[in-house]
Amino acid sequence: MSDRILIIEDEEKIARFIELELAHEGYKIQKSFNGREGLEMVENGHFDLVLLDIMLPELNGLEVLRRIRRTSEIPVIMLTARDAVMDKVSGLDMGADDYITKPFAIEELLARIRVCLKRKHIETAPEENSYILKAGRLSLDKSSHQVSYDGKPIELTNREFILLEVLLENRSIVLSRDTLLERVWGFDYMGETNVVDVYIHYLRNKIDDTVGEKIIETVRGVGYMIK
């Protein structure tokens, strides 16, 4: 059964472009060009995920999100303008699952959609344990805050743990230094920008060197990922 995605985006060209790409990937798509109508469609339709622009006529995206969250846990990915840091923060605070900054590469949007839908399917399947993230023999348990390889515990500091968690939650997606900085250290981090590289180095010392396997990949000129 294909997943149903609602695009709420008033720039018709962008909405049409996303629609074509997602339809090509096999998703069932509907579109709305304004916030009020989009909200009604979420409330009355059976969607699996919503792509929600922030600057919208009638009702802005953050308000649409706020109203969706009164009644529904449907995954929502916000489409935000570059540099609209406050919008991202408010969106995540208000329960958005993820955001993507315009202009974006369609591959990144597709990857984020896959991650959100996968999480949703796991959460709605009661047999599965959504607190454990895995990559091969490496596993991270969010509830007990423990990391292990082949069952053997690996001691990490809190920051290292969060960095690993973000990488594992976005498996097979290359995360840029900026993205990692934002997600692990926060929007208001003012320190050295090479802190990401420093912590990746710590993680590699503790994980890769101990287990003798290269877990964290460097994608030159882009960032880091775990496959």
Ligand code: CA
């Ligand atoms: Ca807009």
